[in-house]
Amino acid sequence: MAVIIDGREVAKKIKEELKEKVNELKEKGIYPKLAVIMIGKDKASEIYVRNKSRDCDYVGIEYEEFFLEESITMETLLNLIDELNKRDDIHGILLQSPIPEHLDIRKAFNKIDYRKDVDGFNPINVGKLLIGEDTFIPCTPLGVIKLLEQYNIQIEGKNAVVIGRSNIVGKPLSQYLLNKDATVTVCHSKTKNLKEITSKADILISAVGKPKVITRDMVKENAVIIDVGINRTPDGKIVGDVDYDNLLDKVSYITPVPGGVGQMTRAMLINNIIKAAEGK
Ligand code: NAD
Numbered sequence: 001m002a003v004i005i006d007g008r009e010v011a012k013k014i015k016e017e018l019k020e021k022v023n024e025l026k027e028k029g030i031y032p033k034l035a036v037i038m039i040g041k042d043k044a045s046e047i048y049v050r051n052k053s054r055d056c057d058y059v060g061i062e063y064e065e066f067f068l069e070e071s072i073t074m075e076t077l078l079n080l081i082d083e084l085n086k087r088d089d090i091h092g093i094l095l096q097s098p099i100p101e102h103l104d105i106r107k108a109f110n111k112i113d114y115r116k117d118v119d120g121f122n123p124i125n126v127g128k129l130l131i132g133e134d135t136f137i138p139c140t141p142l143g144v145i146k147l148l149e150q151y152n153i154q155i156e157g158k159n160a161v162v163i164g165r166s167n168i169v170g171k172p173l174s175q176y177l178l179n180k181d182a183t184v185t186v187c188h189s190k191t192k193n194l195k196e197i198t199s200k201a202d203i204l205i206s207a208v209g210k211p212k213v214i215t216r217d218m219v220k221e222n223a224v225i226i227d228v229g230i231n232r233t234p235d236g237k238i239v240g241d242v243d244y245d246n247l248l249d250k251v252s253y254i255t256p257v258p259g260g261v262g263q264m265t266r267a268m269l270i271n272n273i274i275k276a277a278e279g280k
Contacts, residue, residue: 002248003151005226005255007143010150011263018270019059025277026060032277033062034092034118035084039077039099040070049096055266061273064090070100077103078111085113091277092118094269115279118272120172129172132179136272141173143264144205144226145180151253153203153224156181161198163187163214163241164207169228173205194218206241214242216250225254228261 025032034056038049049065056063066080077099084093093116099105109117114124120136128135137145148155160182164170174186185197198204198218206214207228219225229241240257247254255261 002225002251002254005147005151005253005260007147007255007260007263010147011143011267013150014146014264014267015055015059015270018267018274021274022060025274030277031062031089032060032091032273033064033089034094034273035064035066035087035090036094036096037066037068037077037080037084038096039068039072039103042098045096045098051266052094052269055270056273059270061270072103074103074107077108081108081111085111085116090116092116092273094119116276118269118276119168120272121168126167126172129175129179136275137176137268138168138172139268139272140169140207140228140261140265141176142268142271143261144173144228145176146268147226147255147261147264148203148224153253155203158182158202159185159200160203160205161185161187161201162205162207163191163194163198164209164228166207169207173207173228177203208241210241211239212241212243214247216243216246219247219251221250222252223250225251226261227255227257230257230262 022032036049053063084090093112095108097105109121110123112122114122117125117136120138125135129137160177162170162174165186165188174184178184187194187197195218199220201220201223203224204219205226209229209231211231225242225247227240227242231239233239238258
């Protein structure tokens, strides 16, 4: 039977360690602070933002929210980011996505000072990840790697297959696995013979966003399965991408949804805010 990777437990442990770090910073007169920008109304985003504020409260990080009208102009958004970039009391800036379509999210990410870019979406940080320099790694990829490390799962030399090539999960995760010396294959919606590729994976990571896209016949015996997907079923349940129950007796490790990667994503934001406050 697979070991169930307990993201909740690992995230809790990491948050306790991060709380200590916040206290140490405060003793040095540094009060870590996050600015969150949210534009318009989006139910899921509202939940994410609420969770982020709770996590900040828990570890003692200060928090300032900027709720902007859906109709704002790009200029107003860029001016706000500029203002926050200049404020010495703000260490991290987070722009909650999605943002309304008339606004250019890339332009906005580019505007966030790379030293305050706790999401790791600014091209400077993306580039640093590519060349293997220390940087802000996007929270979900960072959380996935931390989970593997906490369970002493070897990455070096392993065949890692990532399904999904988004800028926030698939691409940075593939790059980070490569930096950790895995042999990485990236699959996506246009990939032919997906099963042929996934069945060779020692570590299989799904970031697709479709329930049961990973079935028992697609995975290798004793593979490590990391399920990044978050999907809502018609009856309101949250499930991942993986046919979890039917994989349990075939694989060596598996993450549940909920209670897996999602918890780590939240903890890694705290990690990145502290990193920004430390000025590292
Ligand atoms: P996205 O929609 O930007 O990317 C999905 C990727 O899946 C694309 O690259 C696409 O090519 C690929 N894809 C789609 N259908 C496919 C198929 N049938 N076979 C192979 N590849 C296919 O999504 P995203 O933002 O990267 O998020 C992916 C999933 O992860 C979503 O469910 C999202 O909710 C979830 N997510 C979870 C966390 C977390 O903390 N756990 C964080 C971010 C995103």
